[in-house]
Amino acid sequence: MGNGGGKYRKGSSWGLWGVLGMGGYADVGHVRAIFSSATSFTLENRCSFTVWPGSLTANGPPLGDGGFVLAPGSSSRLQPPPGWSGRFWGRTGCNFDNSGSGKCVTGDCGGALKCSGGGIPPVSLIEFTLNGHDNKDFYDISLVDGYNMAVAVKAVGGTGTCQYAGCVNDLNTNCPAELQMMDSGSVVACKSACAAFNMPEYCCTGAHGTPQTCSPTKYSQLFKNACPTAYSYAYDDATSTMTCTGADYLITFCPTS
Template identity: 55%
Template sequence: MAKHQSSIALLITLSFISSFDSIQSATFTLTNQCTYPVWTGLLSGAGTPPLPTTGFPLQPSQSNSIPIPSSWSGRIWGRTLCSTDSTGRFTCVTGDCGSGTVECNGGGAAPPATLAEFTLNGANGMDFYDVSLVDGYNLPMTVVPQGESSGNCNVTGCVADLNRNCPSELRLTMTTGDESVACRSACEAFGDPMYCCNGAYSTPQTCNPTSYSEYFKTACPTAYSYAYDDGTSTFTCSAANYVITFCPTPANSRKTTGGNQSTQSSGSGSGSGSLANAFGVSSVAVFAFTLTSVWSFL
């Protein structure tokens, strides 16, 4: 009898831990409000748990929700103008991760690309997040925290179309025509330490904003415009889920005021959007079933 009770206690403990981990994880909802397809890319930082996917397509008005492990850190971005060649290799004109497939499989975004960066459950249990244009810009993006309990839980990102008026020397264009499909950083364009914040310019005191970084900052005040643009560009939150939107409408750019916001997704949702629900419901169901079985046994 004692052996059975020990086994039951272990089963309850394991089930509780599984349920607790599920509760502590976040849900990221990625929404495409662009008029064109976007292929999402996701990259986990070193030593952080892997995600169930590292890349997937989003058609216009489509959303996809994925479970994010607690203490995860990494980057999320959108790839544009993607295609598959006659050999089956998948590539994108902007944000390509070099994997040759829709899944990025550990590859990062080739600049220029707009990046959403996260460190969940960091110092003092807070999530740290930002939208960075340090590696350039390819499409508008916002991060909206939802269900937050504390912290500087602001919406951040870049709603503006920076490709339209991108300085000619920073423009990334297609092989035909001069229409800008992305706007490079001055570091990528010129390789000068003054723009890259390295060499003699590797400290906050020596690396200052430039006319090029100011182009990004003026249009997108809450996004990182150069390496040491921390004061107005990093935000914190706790116990939140996050909505990452490509080509957000102006309504998505407002400051959150706490509680669940109505800026979730305007898309209908499809793809593997049910994955997060499957994770959450299954964990709770297993826990409830285990308790019911245990008490019935006793």
């Protein structure tokens, strides 16, 4: 599986269970869900600015047609089919015409409102696999492809540990100069060290392609210190993959806690 940068990320629910995914449709605006599922996703925008969520499904049509607009203070409910696997991300600074063509400053997916592929890094990812091993849902926040905005996942109901997964801190404010993505004189995103330097020790490739040979770096540690429950590098599984059974999920852009 890949994202806008064409990179398969090891070590998350996406990597472990991505082959299980099937597509679904959304309840966005006046479009009704056509699947019956025990699980729902509610995406809410607590930012002071508009967010354009994107979605990518491992196998099948994407939820929410791949992307839609979410005004400040608004929310949309998506209904996945059982066994769905995929990811969400927030796009910022978008401008689309009436045909859905345009561009986003961060998280762009080929210049379209309705994404048919992943978002271009750097971008904060929200990843899920539903009804995976032992019928558990697996979910995580990933900064492996960098950071563009604060995001969080909260399980509503369900059984098991059902931990909160989030990156609440604004990493753009303390992003090292060598990782900064700039637009109009402002830092709009923070690149991963892999994207910035393309070196095996940062990308967990080649001789560094196993958990034993790919260790945290000063850059991934900066991400981890700011967002302890998020993936900071490819093999950051121990503190970053969350599980729950039978829950609904609240996905928040710009969470406050």
